[in-house]
Amino acid sequence: MALINVIRGLAGISWLAVFAVIGFLVVRATRRQSTKGMVSLLVVVVVLTVLLNAGSAGLVFIEPSEIGVVETIQEGGVKDTPLKPGLNWIVPFAENVVTYSISSQTYTMSIAHSEGDVQGDDSIESRTSDGQIVLVDASVIFRIDKTAVVQDIHIRWQGQYIDKLIRPEVRGVIRDAVSHFGIEEVYSTRRDELQTLIEDELAEILDQGGLILDSFVLRNIAFSDEYAASVEQKQIAEQLAQQAAFVVDQRKQEAEQARQQAEGLADAAVISAQGKADSLVINSTAEAEARLIQANAEAEALRLLGAALVENPDVLLLEYIEKLAPNIQVMLLPSDNPFLLPLPEFQDGVVTQ
Secondary structure, eight states: OHHHHHHHHHHHHHHHHHHHHHHHHHHHHHTTOOOHHHHHHHHHHHHHHHHHHHHHHHEEEEOTTEEEEEEESSTTSBOSSOBOSEEEEOOTTTEEEEEEEOSOEEEEEOSSTTTSSSSSOOOEEEEOTTSOEEEEEEEEEEEEOGGGIIIIIIIISTTOHIIIIIHHHHHHHHHHHHTTSOHHIIIIITHHHHHHHHHHHHHHHHHHTTEEEEEEEEEEEEEOHHHHHHHHHHHHHHHHHHHHHHHHHHHHHHHHHHHHHHHHHHHHHHHHHHHHHHHHHHHHHHHHHHHHHHHHHHHHHHHHHHHHHHHOTHHHHHHHHHTSOTTOOEEOOOTTOOOOEEOOEEETTEEEO
16 A cells, blocks of 8 residues: 555656656747757656556555455456455556445444434334334344455445345335234344344345345334333333232231131130140049049948947947937946936046035
């Protein structure tokens, strides 16, 4: 590139030299001085100037990020082989080079007025399978296929591949893809699937047009004002439903806690009642056993008393006498004595009558 600039600079200076020699030649001629040597100098300067200009016109430097298509006056108008990056030579004034960038390019269509390649709202209006309208923002990252730059990019699209291929095809593919999905699938559950579908179809179309798709970016999906309002109302309703469900769950938890507490109290009451019943049973059993022992003892006493009475009948009379009033004082006599005599009194160990 620096060499071409040097040659072009020399070519420009050489023209100044030509005009200077011509002017000097005219001055000498008007003074009727000899111009023989000046004519030869003029011829040399002119030839050198032509060579320098031809050289500057024939040398073409292609940048590393570009590829060059050679237009020629020969049949067909274009050479089949493009110029590669670096210093190249073409036929001066008979051929011309048109360069195209082979690096990645990005074309954006956006609803925002200053984000897209076209100023203003350049989003893609599409209709979903359930009839809803969505506005799609998208970016296409692509590059030129080096092997197709002559026939497709230069001849077929005449360099206008963005306006004639990228823009219309991208918009058409997006509209067609969106029509296969419902409104909720587009912005939530199947958004990745939608992007993949668009990218696959677009890659095939661009490949047929001489371009290579590097990436497709589904930047944003916006809704109509009516649907956005309905979505907002739906979200509010869902939030209210969630809040109501939360309240119901809270009430259920409170009821469950109350039920468990009631069950605990009931269990405690049952346990207490069982304890009391067991205590009553134990007490009753002990009391019954005590009564049984007492009855057995009394029965045994009666048996022994009966046996004693059989053997000693006078014991019964003794019992009778003991049961009499304590102020009755008599003397026991043998059974064949018909008299009862008062018992003697005892005072200080002395018997008195």
